Amino acid sequence: MTTAPASARAVLARTLIMRTAERLYATHGLAEVSLRQIGEAAGQRNKSAVQYHFSGRDDLIKAILAEHAEAIERHRLALAARQGEPGPRDRVRHIVLPRIEHHIELGTPSWYGRFLAQVTVEPALREYAVRAHLNTASLRRLHDAHGSGVGRSKDMTRQLIVHMSAELETELAREQPPAAVAAAAWRRLGADLVTAITGLTDALGTAAGRVRQPDQSVPGRGLGG
Amino acid sequence: MTTAPASARAVLARTLIMRTAERLYATHGLAEVSLRQIGEAAGQRNKSAVQYHFSGRDDLIKAILAEHAEAIERHRLALAARQGEPGPRDRVRHIVLPRIEHHIELGTPSWYGRFLAQVTVEPALREYAVRAHLNTASLRRLHDAHGSGVGRSKDMTRQLIVHMSAELETELAREQPPAAVAAAAWRRLGADLVTAITGLTDALGTAAGRVRQPDQSVPGRGLGG
Structure with a gap:
């Protein structure tokens, strides 16, 4: 993983965030899930990871x-x-x-x-x-x-x-x-x-x-x- | 208004909160509206008015x-x-x-x-x-x-x-x-x-x-x- 080029890692992070967001929204509702919770559940260390990969919700x-x-x-x-x-x-x-x-x-x-x-x-x-x-x-x-x-x-x-x-x-x-x-x-x-x-x-x-x-x-x- | 008995005022407040909540949820979505916003928009001075009249969302x-x-x-x-x-x-x-x-x-x-x-x-x-x-x-x-x-x-x-x-x-x-x-x-x-x-x-x-x-x-x- 650490040897993957940045673009491949970015694609992987985006995919992880998308799958995680979909799962959390589906099970808890749009109202109950923050972008920060999605980033954490997707294993992103940076608190603004979701905003970095997507401009917003x-x-x-x-x-x-x-x-x-x-x-x-x-x-x-x-x-x-x-x-x-x-x-x-x-x-x-x-x-x-x-x-x-x-x-x-x-x-x-x-x-x-x-x-x-x-x-x-x-x-x-x-x-x-x-x-x-x-x-x-x-x-x-x-x-x-x-x-x-x-x-x-x-x-x-x-x-x-x-x-x-x-x-x-x-x-x-x-x-x-x-x-x-x-x-x-x-x-x-x-x-x-x-x-x-x-x-x-x-x-x-x-x-x-x-x-x-x-x-x-x-x-x-x-x-x- | 100030001369109404407490129970009538409570009924009025509950009704105001319900109408306001319904309008805000309908137009902005369950995800975008907090109980505090509902209380404020319903003219409630107490920040916990919604929790007082209803136990929660x-x-x-x-x-x-x-x-x-x-x-x-x-x-x-x-x-x-x-x-x-x-x-x-x-x-x-x-x-x-x-x-x-x-x-x-x-x-x-x-x-x-x-x-x-x-x-x-x-x-x-x-x-x-x-x-x-x-x-x-x-x-x-x-x-x-x-x-x-x-x-x-x-x-x-x-x-x-x-x-x-x-x-x-x-x-x-x-x-x-x-x-x-x-x-x-x-x-x-x-x-x-x-x-x-x-x-x-x-x-x-x-x-x-x-x-x-x-x-x-x-x-x-x-x-x-």
Whole structure:
């Protein structure tokens, strides 16, 4: 370790800090964890290590989100490579399943699910989380192709994936089942999310066709990435 | 004010602290607001005022939740009194609409929606929020009658109501529309939630009947109140 070049040591320190922050935030909450506690738990001797490697809490959190987004995008590309361009009924699977595969790859216990759920409701971070982390180009294409590109259906899809994943992660962290059992629980959640999101999107589409034209100009329609 | 008996003054102080806490938490986040800041913003001269009236942060938060739960329950009873015992297709309306009516009554800006969304993902509070605040006896009866009493459908219903309400509240707080426009946006969200939840519950019920028997013994099925 002491012979590693400075840049490699810096990369290692950044990675350690990110993993530690995610774990502490997930288990104790954004409100209960200071940057100094993160640095100490990550084995950094310098009290300002986190501020040295990241300019502050929000940059640290954005770096963690970016790393997960890349991994999820790789799962999405792999799914498309295996199965080809998704047909109309497959698009919800291509929205949901890459996130499920990412959770399976993270193993148990993981912290990303609970961490992300907190970040998406934190006033200073929620807009960034929705626009940059949860609304990537590949996701936008899938939503547009699925007819859920605007409005409720897209927002509900995002909320269900984020918060149902955080709940399953909480439960698995408590029960610590064998890896195969955890993977099966994630796949079951994935299948249920695909079913539920397809059902709610169809229902909203039918209701919209029946009772009103889409209206983008009023509150309650604009937000949500 | 100075002539009010101590108990009335204590009630007033508690109420002021609760309203202030909810507003500060909603707009700045649980992580960024101290009990001392809440006391100061609520006009309390004593630096330990919040600890005097509530034993700490979690008790303060539980008191705020309890107050809202009572108001929502009143809306639910009023709806049942107006419309009688709900039929099968009305039960989702009786789950969703009392929360929507509560938001309309709170006016704009309100803070409860964003406050609740944060509380439900906070590690120290989430279980309490789900079990005590979001799973009242009247709600359990409606879920059981609707066939969504266990498992995914109930959990998804809760997540959609909490987090879609928080998002609309964020948007209304930013845009500050006239009260009638805000009320219409809440009613539109209520109608869309009823449609979406009915759609996803039907879809999950159909899929469960097709591919598997319910299994309560595996992870991913037990949690969620």
